[in-house]
Amino acid sequence: MLQLQTIRENKESIITALKKRNIDAEPILSAILDLDEKRRSIQTELDGTLAESNKLSKEIGMLFKSGKAQEANQLKEQTADLKEASKQLGEDLNATSAALQEQLYQLPNIPHASVPAGNSDADNEEIFSEGDIPTLIEGALPHWELAKKYDIIDFELGVKVTGAGFPIYKGKGARLQRALISYFLDKNTDAGYTEVQPPHLVNEASGYGTGQLPDKEGQMYHVQTDDLYLIPTAEVPITNLHRGDIVPQENFPIKYTGYTPCFRREAGSYGAHVRGLNRLHQFDKVELVRIEHPSTSYQALDEMVEHVKDILRELKLPYRVLRLCGGDLGFTSALTFDFEVFSTAQDRWLEISSVSNFETFQANRLKLRFKDENGKSQLAHTLNGSSLALPRVLAGILENYQTETGIKIPEVLVPYCGFDMID
RNA sequence: GGAGAAAUGGCAGAGUGGUCGAAUGCGGCAGUCUUGAAAACUGUUGAGGGUCACACCUCCGGGGGUUCGAAUCCCUCUUUCUCCGCCA
Numbered sequence: 001m002l003q004l005q006t007i008r009e010n011k012e013s014i015i016t017a018l019k020k021r022n023i024d025a026e027p028i029l030s031a032i033l034d035l036d037e038k039r040r041s042i043q044t045e046l047d048g049t050l051a052e053s054n055k056l057s058k059e060i061g062m063l064f065k066s067g068k069a070q071e072a073n074q075l076k077e078q079t080a081d082l083k084e085a086s087k088q089l090g091e092d093l094n095a096t097s098a099a100l101q102e103q104l105y106q107l108p109n110i111p112h113a114s115v116p117a118g119n120s121d122a123d124n125e126e127i128f129s130e131g132d133i134p135t136l137i138e139g140a141l142p143h144w145e146l147a148k149k150y151d152i153i154d155f156e157l158g159v160k161v162t163g164a165g166f167p168i169y170k171g172k173g174a175r176l177q178r179a180l181i182s183y184f185l186d187k188n189t190d191a192g193y194t195e196v197q198p199p200h201l202v203n204e205a206s207g208y209g210t211g212q213l214p215d216k217e218g219q220m221y222h223v224q225t226d227d228l229y230l231i232p233t234a235e236v237p238i239t240n241l242h243r244g245d246i247v248p249q250e251n252f253p254i255k256y257t258g259y260t261p262c263f264r265r266e267a268g269s270y271g272a273h274v275r276g277l278n279r280l281h282q283f284d285k286v287e288l289v290r291i292e293h294p295s296t297s298y299q300a301l302d303e304m305v306e307h308v309k310d311i312l313r314e315l316k317l318p319y320r321v322l323r324l325c326g327g328d329l330g331f332t333s334a335l336t337f338d339f340e341v342f343s344t345a346q347d348r349w350l351e352i353s354s355v356s357n358f359e360t361f362q363a364n365r366l367k368l369r370f371k372d373e374n375g376k377s378q379l380a381h382t383l384n385g386s387s388l389a390l391p392r393v394l395a396g397i398l399e400n401y402q403t404e405t406g407i408k409i410p411e412v413l414v415p416y417c418g419f420d421m422i423d
Numbered sequence: 424g425g426a427g428a429a430a431u432g433g434c435a436g437a438g439u440g441g442u443c444g445a446a447u448g449c450g451g452c453a454g455u456c457u458u459g460a461a462a463a464c465u466g467u468u469g470a471g472g473g474u475c476a477c478a479c480c481u482c483c484g485g486g487g488g489u490u491c492g493a494a495u496c497c498c499u500c501u502u503u504c505u506c507c508g509c510c511a
Contacts, residue, residue: 040473043473043480044473044479044480046480047472047473048479048480050479050480051479051480053492054479054480054492056491056492057441058441058492059491060441060491061441061442061492062441064441064491075491076491083491246470367471375452375468377470377471
């Protein structure tokens with residue numbers, strides 16, 4: 001959520017910046033500014049009424065104390081009008097504030113200056129790539145065939161137990177998945193991230209805090225009996241650990257990593273994109289979350305990008321890094337780098353990580369602040385990134401590491417797996 | 424799930440209808456003293472709205488109510504603690 005003060009002072013530049021997202025923000029910004037002005041004028045009037053009423057109440061109190069009940073009762077009569085007026089103004093104020101809030105929730109984050117304009121993923125900008133795309137064996141298979149051949153992931157069984165998009169990992173498949181989780185967490189804690197195990201369900205306030213609500217309501221599983229949401233990513237519970245906090249500046253940087261399953265309804269997905277592990281309703285992910293001073297958040301973003309590169313380098317997977325264009329940029333993000341692994345057998349790139357700086361967008365909703373040098377409260381910056389999303393890493397490994405005799409395990413994972421071949 | 428108790432500033436903890444945004448202690452910050460530090464002493468120290476700056480307004484777990492006036496009384500929800508039950 002953008003700050004009102006920012007909107008008041010920079011309306012034109014926000015309109016220009018949001019054009020990168022292909023949004024004409026003029027109408028909504030004008031509506032916001034009108035509501036803001038209306039809200040403040042009602043507030044001023046209400047404050048004045050309350051001030052007068054407070055003053056009278058004090059006088060009445062003093063009169064009663066000094067035994068002048070008659071005069072006090074006369075004053076009492078004057079308060080009725082004030083009471084009525086403040087009640088009405090209070091209702092107006094609530095209605096106006098709610099309308100204003102609703103508009104503010106609909107406004108996406110301002111893209112960073114480096115974000116290219118564009119409509120879709122075709123306009124994303126490749127900024128880095130590394131790793132050789134392997135030449136595969138004759139008759140190389142996509143991962144869903146490999147999963148069946150070696151009996152390590154059972155998609156049909158998942159359909160029986162739950163439904164499509166909930167695979168069952170078995171034997172060495174399950175072990176490899178567990179190995180990847182441990183390996184990622186170790187890499188992250190070695191880099192100074194504190195490991196946390198957050199809840200897998202969150203309340204509504206947390207959903208609003210990180211921006212999934214109200215924007216992506218339909219993408220989350222909602223447990224209506226208890227009004228809780230299954231997390232679509234660990235970003236939600238972990239970032240919300242600091243909702244409402246005023247953190248001492250010396251605590252920066254705050255760095256967390258956590259493993260959780262992620263639940264996504266994926267309404268509207270179809271076709272080859274949902275084949276095999278490509279898109280699931282439940283998948284595992286190890287996440288990075290950082291809370292930073294505004295002056296260092298882009299440095300932190302670079303660090304996260306380098307960190308994820310390092311992991312992919314160790315796994316020896318061919319990958320590329322993309323700078324997302326305005327049209328593909330997430331609602332809450334100012335700047336996002338996507339990591340994609342090349343899935344050789346499918347001959348396509350699979351997104352396995354997304355690293356973003358939200359600047360103050362989430363912090364404003366979270367009321368996550370710090371004290372600056374002058375003792376003033378200021379919004380912090382929040383960032384997050386995946387390191388990494390498990391199913392697509394798994395798909396990448398299965399497809400790129402297949403040999404005639406089985407699937408080789410990347411060297412760095414062998415100690416975690418306890419075997420070096422799936423055969 | 425049942426019964427009872429509680430929820431106040433960073434923490435501890437007063438306050439049970441009026442001048443209370445809230446005593447006191449601890450902690451934090453600034454200063455005096457000191458070569459320096461500690462101790463002692465003095466001052467200061469919640470958040471938000473609003474204003475050029477003041478004024479002023481709101482907030483004592485959330486919401487609603489009674490009253491001229493609510494941290495204080497009433498209703499309701501949530502959470503925590505104690506006891507009982509159930510349970511991985």
